Amino acid sequence: MRAMILKEQGGIENFSLSNIPMPAAGPDDVLVKVKAISINPADAIVRENPSVKWIFNGEEPMILGWDLSGEVVQTGVNVKEFVVGDEVFGVVRHPGHGKAYAEYVAAPASHLALKPKNITHIEAAVSTLAVLTALQPMRKVGIHKGSRVFISAAGGGVGHFAIQIAKFYGAHVIALASESKRKFVMSRGADEFIDYQTQKFEEVVEPVDLAIDAVRTEGHVLRTLNIVKPGGTLISLWSGVTGEESKKAEALGVRAFYNAIQSSGEDMKFVAKLLEDGFIFPHISRIYEFEQIPEAHKEIESGQTRGKIAVEVC
The missing domain is CATH 3.40.50.720 (NAD(P)-binding Rossmann-like Domain)
Incomplete structure (x- = not known):
């Protein structure tokens, strides 16, 4: 699968679009085919700041990102809430190594909720962290x-x-x-x-x-x-x-x-209801292609983004 890996922390030149093995869903995970992700200021801070390298848990390759929306293609043996084909969204493993900048993500089922049917994957991905x-x-x-x-x-x-x-x-x-x-x-x-x-x-x-x-x-x-x-x-x-x-x-x-946020599927269910009922709705300033993630980071670092930046994955 394609993933935007970080060769080392620093500037956007350290990003590398690579082919890496697809992850497998653990007992409590679902494997998500990612349709869209979101870029946050925190992504850029982690990318450039070695003092927060602990977020990657010493794991290689380093893959940024926590926000995603996509389709479940595999479920772990303990997962009862989701089935293959469900459309889901959420914040994955925050704080920690979310690995969302990839075509497939093995995500804890407890961090996700069903995507509301009245919004797109792009809109769902930015309505997370x-x-x-x-x-x-x-x-x-x-x-x-x-x-x-x-x-x-x-x-x-x-x-x-x-x-x-x-x-x-x-x-x-x-x-x-x-x-x-x-x-x-x-x-x-x-x-x-x-x-x-x-x-x-x-x-x-x-x-x-x-x-x-x-x-x-x-x-x-x-x-x-x-x-x-x-x-x-x-x-x-x-x-x-x-x-x-x-x-x-x-x-x-x-x-x-x-306040540092914690990944929570229960909170994402509440967010899903707010989105479904029209109480909140995201403003998306720009949608980037997957290979344009470095450019998306340049924009988020400007500090002038209106609303959110999204990346279409597949």
Whole structure:
């Protein structure tokens, strides 16, 4: 089968389109013929950063990717939920060696859900890690009707899903993005828009119950803490909360933490229902061919992607 392997961590020149043996489904796995995958900023970070080489578990070849949608072609002996021919989607082995950049993936059945019939494989593949990145921490902190929610990087992959999920729970959403994405984020359901290029959000946003910080810029968490109510929560989606940030949060009476998503078939079933009922829907900025994965990485690294990037596999 074809797979986009990583010869070593570093630049996109380290990608190699190769033919490797097809994996076999273990007792608790299903073998998926992959139709589409998704590219995330985290993919590029893992590709270039040797400090997170642990993700590959010392396994060779190194194959990036966690998001997929496809068809079950083989089931392990313990798998009861899926049968050959089922269309499935999900986030595979996150955090860990997902190996989704391939034509076939042996995936834990417990990480997948049936793909809704009203969406394509492309749409399903992009509605995976980015959705869980927003959904899992929101459910953890207990978002509810009337909550005031601030979402930074609201026009990106996670951000545009975060708006829709927050609105599903009945929240009032304040979106932070560039002016060029104003119409886009408002179309996703945002109630208020802040242009980060011309406004200091911490000076104009009324206190919020929940802030979802998806900006990697140093000092952004400290700025965002200023708009969270005492008793409220800040969720960092990029990195652990530093000592300085923790001290400020404690002084303000704010709970602040970093949330790393975990693969979950149960959560994917919930996502499938949201997609099926039309409560969330992905925006796909571009679809690449499988051999164009290096180009897709260049785009995701620009930080300017609107919504999601998808790759059609077969």
